[in-house]
Amino acid sequence: MRLVSTPTHASWLKQVEIWCSLLVRRLRKRASCTSVAELRQRILAFIDDCNKTVAKPFKWTDVGRPLAASTGNKLAPALY
16 A cells, blocks of 8 residues: 655645535525425535536646655655
8 A cells, every 4th residue: 555645735625625615605695495305406406506607627737757666755655
């Protein structure tokens, strides 16, 4: 197994947190749901709206570089 350190300031998880924050703020501000089914419908509508208006493919600009060998890379140690 190889563990790779991901900087917290550049993590994909931050993007997920931002999206969830938008979801909560928009639903809480505009909605008063009376059932779980209604809440689910509103969440799915929000997702559909985001996919139609905001979402766009990400274009990688970096060609990348190979990972260093596990014996010489201190940031990605191999665990056995």
